[in-house]
Amino acid sequence: AQKITQTQPGMFVQEKEAVTLDCTYDTSDPSYGLFWYKQPSSGEMIFLIYQGSYDQQNATEGRYSLNFQKARKSANLVISASQLGDSAMYFCAMAPNNDYKLSFGAGTTVTVRA
């Protein structure tokens, strides 16, 4: 079974600053996909960014970037220039090779302060 670990239950960040959310994973599959989702207080799950295990470059999507360190099995999410609307729970997830099953971490709550 795949295991996703998010060690930070909650974080505070000042508006306009960057924040890094940690995610480590455990898998024996050589090929896998890593995903980050955002869940605001309203409850919906919003897909943010994807990183493939064979991708040579770190994924970026607007203010989101993924610091992918394959040897360390880590896929940290970086949110740059934080905004008040970034306050939410963030989940790291992984799908192993040719598999439907997304395994989720426990999530990290981010609170952006004005």
Place this chain on the structure above:
Amino acid sequence: DAGVIQSPRHEVTEMGQEVTLRCKPISGHDYLFWYRQTMMRGLELLIYFNNNVPIDDSGMPEDRFSAKMPNASFSTLKIQPSEPRDSAVYFCASSFTAGNNQPQHFGDGTRLSIL
């Protein structure tokens, strides 16, 4: 484009009643997933469909839970009879294909409370 649509958004019902949750996936997506989110267990995959066919229901907690997908644009998750421990947020998600490079797109969820 419309996203995944779930109904109802909230459901409060008495123990023992039948509960039916509904989902309309994104048009063209051929995979549909049902998840449950609780504080204790986080997000759990219950069942998923490919081209309307159930592929894996190993995450369905008990026989009280059943799911159907009669056509490409509609799925239901039914709980009968419901129990207080079924209280959770239930998400439906869809993707263009399964696999490790396709994001699943989630609906807004149904917050279910069983009294």
